[in-house]
Every structure is written in C-alpha cells, then in structure tokens.
Amino acid sequence: MPLIPPTGRPHAFLVIAASILVAALAVVAWSVVPLVAPGDSAVPRTIHSEATNNFDQLVVVLMENHDLYDIYGPATYMTQLADQYGLAQHWQSVTNPSQPNYIALIGGSTFGVSGDGNSPNLNHPSIVDIIENSGHTWKAFAQDASGSGCGLNPPRGEDHFPFLSYTTITGNPSRCANLLPGTGTEVIAALNAGTNFIWLTPNDCNNMHSCSV
DSSP: OOSSOSSSOOSSOEEEEESSOOSOOEEETTEEEOOOOTTOOOOSSOOOOOOOSOOSOEEEEEOOSOOHHHHTTTSHHHHHHHHHHOOOOOOOOSSSSHHHHHHHHHHSSOTTOOSSSOOOOBOSOOHHHHHHHTTOOEEEEETTOBSOGGGOBOTTTTTTOGGGGBHHHHTOHHHHTTEEEOOHHHHHHHHHTTOSEEEEEOOTTTTSSSSOO
C-alpha cells in the first residue's frame, strides 16, 4: 500500500521521492536547482517532465538508501508518479550518513554537522524562512512520532527530521505548531487545506531504509 494513496489527491501538486538524499538545495521563488553528478547517465526509459515554477503545492517525501535504478521500474507507484508528473535526475548527497544531508536539504549547508545523533541547535535560516517570507504556508510530518510541536519525537530523533535542528524553528512557537506526527492521511488533509509546502518523514520501513522496495 502506498504511503500516500493514489486516490483522493488534489489535481495540482508535486511529490518528490528522493531515493538518494538531495545534496544541496537552492530555493528561490519556488524554483529548485539540483547538483549534477558527473558521469550519471539517463535512465534507459522514456520519461517526460514539464518545467514550471508555478506550483501551488509542494510535497516532499524523504526516502532512503536506494539509487534511481533500484526505484524507477521496481517501485511501481513511484514509477507511476515519475511518469505522470516528472522525474528530476542528477541529484547526489553531500556526505554520509543521514543527518547532515537532511540539515543541508532545508538549510543549504551541513553547517559543520557530521554523523548522526546530533542536536546541533543551528541558528541559521532555512527553507521555512523562504516559505514564510514569500507568503506561503507549510507543515512537516514525521510518521510514528510521539508528541507534537517542538516536543515532537520522531523514531530517529533529528537524524531524519531536520526541523528540530534549527533554533530559528524551535525557538518560534508558531513554527513549532507546524511540526506534527502524521502519515499519508495527514498529508492529504494538509493538501486539501491548501498548505503550500508539506514535508513527510516516513518511518524506516516505509522510507525503504530498513525494508525492501
């Protein structure tokens, strides 16, 4: 069963399912600039994409530990999304293991964080500042988390949920209110409510970290 069911979804939204975590993210006016991985070759299939910076809603679902060839084709639901909406290629991670990549994903840098299990309390702007300063709304969900707000406790702590690593988020009660436990049902509800940017950290089975594709 897909984490986000194929029925009942609003017409205009984008799901990014990153099988390798994005290395660095530059977000300006809702456009995303990927890194190019030298030597990467295109997937030997017919894939279409449509370039636009006019998305009303963006959903980011973080996946783990598989490259493009493990996902495109074998993972039928993700392949369906790629064929129907578009596929961004040539992304790569900045380092290993997980946590610094997640920190860079929303902040554009690892800020010197290395390894997992850190609570770095980063006093830096993030994608949340870009979203709010442009008049957009956001929510971030972690599957199987306990608590809520800045007391949210995801199964892997901050390793796969970087919002808790930034004091520019955790020190702001209105931003803390957007950190929630949830899964596909809550994502669909947020989409239907018109939320512009939605993040979902699945558990370690649904993100394929510890379970099969």
